[in-house]
Amino acid sequence: MRINNYKPEEIEKKSFEIISEELNKKDISLPTETANIIKRCIHTTADFDYVETLRFSPDAVNILKDLIKNGADIVTDTNMALTGINKKEFLKYGGSINCYMADEDIVRLSKENETTRASESMLKAMQSPRKTIFVCGNAPTALITLYEKYKKNEYVPAFIVGVPVGFVNVEAAKELIQNTEIPHIINEGRKGGSNVAAAIVNAVLYDMRNAK
Numbered sequence: 001m002r003i004n005n006y007k008p009e010e011i012e013k014k015s016f017e018i019i020s021e022e023l024n025k026k027d028i029s030l031p032t033e034t035a036n037i038i039k040r041c042i043h044t045t046a047d048f049d050y051v052e053t054l055r056f057s058p059d060a061v062n063i064l065k066d067l068i069k070n071g072a073d074i075v076t077d078t079n080m081a082l083t084g085i086n087k088k089e090f091l092k093y094g095g096s097i098n099c100y101m102a103d104e105d106i107v108r109l110s111k112e113n114e115t116t117r118a119s120e121s122m123l124k125a126m127q128s129p130r131k132t133i134f135v136c137g138n139a140p141t142a143l144i145t146l147y148e149k150y151k152k153n154e155y156v157p158a159f160i161v162g163v164p165v166g167f168v169n170v171e172a173a174k175e176l177i178q179n180t181e182i183p184h185i186i187n188e189g190r191k192g193g194s195n196v197a198a199a200i201v202n203a204v205l206y207d208m209r210n211a212k
Helices: 008-025 035-045 060-069 079-084 087-091 104-113 117-125 140-151 170-178 194-210
Strands: 054-056 073-076 097-099 132-136 159-162 184-187
Touching: 008 035, 035 054, 035 194, 060 132, 060 159, 060 184, 060 194, 073 079, 073 117, 073 194, 079 097, 079 194, 087 097, 087 194, 104 117, 117 132, 117 140, 132 140, 132 194, 140 159, 140 170, 159 170, 159 194, 170 184
Parallel strands: 073 097, 073 132, 132 159, 159 184
Antiparallel strands: 054 184
């Protein structure tokens, strides 16, 4: 196989061209509203299954854009997702972005309560009076905690990006969120990850930037 020499700024563009070509070969036409999100997930993973497994609640993309435009915060369940989100693009709208997983109080509470740090992180985030977008790419317990508080009418997340990866409770946790009226983007099945979670947010941010 021949190695092609591309300039750094050309690599991503070429990758998306290849993705579009592959989709055309498969005779797959993506909805305009969600196309860039799906393509960026494919770009991040080289996995075309995201065409079939990404699920969007009604008007999810526009709701997420409006939240960001109006200064909503983001809380992630991993520092990897936090690092992967384009902060230059996000922070210009006035929101903050945080991950509490390594905070001393979270570590202590998870030990005292025999819970996961992801669960305690979600509980901490719920103390904020600001609208919060929860971006979860690793821990199904984060989604389960959000769901439990929602069902008890104790908290309503503004939005959930729920794409944890793994085997234990992953599919069930995603299904819980899908069966609520919380605006969400979920990936069905076992696949996902912090990189996918960040890719979804970045796709929305880049759409917003390019629309100006």
